[in-house]
Amino acid sequence: MKMLHLATILLTLSGVLTQSSDWGVKYPDKPIYAVRGFSVSIPCSYSYPTSNPNIQVTQKLWCSMNSNKGRCLDPTYVYNSASNTKSDFVYVGDDKSDCTLLIHNLQFSYSGEYRFRFITDQPSDRYTGDPGVTLQVADLKVSLIRLSGNGTLKQGDSLNLTCDVKCTHSSSQFVWSKNNEQLNTSGPVLHFPALTVRDSGSYTCTWKTNETSGFKMISLQVEGLTGENPDHWPIWIIVVLTAGLIFIIVAIPAVIYNRR
Incomplete structure (x- = not known):
């Protein structure tokens, strides 16, 4: 005792x-x-x-x-x-x-x-x-790895966006989004076999586990064949096209009326 x-x-x-x-x-x-x-x-x-x-x-x-x-x-x-x-x-x-x-x-x-x-x-x-x-x-990093092409990103170039965190976790999930819209893909690598101008935008990789999450963003800007991005036309082109459209709308009915 x-x-x-x-x-x-x-x-x-x-x-x-x-x-x-x-x-x-x-x-x-x-x-x-x-x-x-x-x-x-x-x-x-x-x-x-x-x-x-x-x-x-x-x-x-x-x-x-x-x-x-x-x-x-x-x-x-x-x-x-x-x-x-x-x-x-x-x-x-x-x-x-x-x-x-x-x-x-x-x-x-x-x-x-x-x-x-x-x-x-x-x-x-x-x-x-x-x-x-x-x-x-640990740090979360998103890396751009060129598979073809060099210099400015152009149509037809290929690359990978790689999401990397220096740890291994059985419940890890990688979620990719473009311009805040989730993409239908998973895994740490986002592959672009042949870029187009429509691939331009802000990409976010979100890393998740049961206990935590973190995200990192990277931007892509892809040039078209002429060096112009049709999604961002110069203002003068927009003005000319708008004026031409107004002229067609006004002129054609006037011509038809005069012929009558």
């Missing part, structure tokens, strides 16, 4: 109770990847003996192991429910079982391991989820 009591004291002093399966924190099994400048949601759930009505969660904490040397006990928490400080780290969970963390305006420095810790109103009842969850922040 004395040895068991001593073991319980040691576990309590460590700040991590493991003597009961009712206590725990669950994170995603794999690292979470996200795009710099965007937001990410880190799913998280926690448990404690809810059968005991005397136990109430009084404080929720998230720590970055970049600033905590091996233990989530230092005061430099990225989130602390006891503080009103506003930051990029927002707790969107509850006091029962959800400990989800939302991070805005992601930076490379946010990459690392994160752990959730909760404290109850019972002096010896507190728990830290160890090991935590790993976040990796």
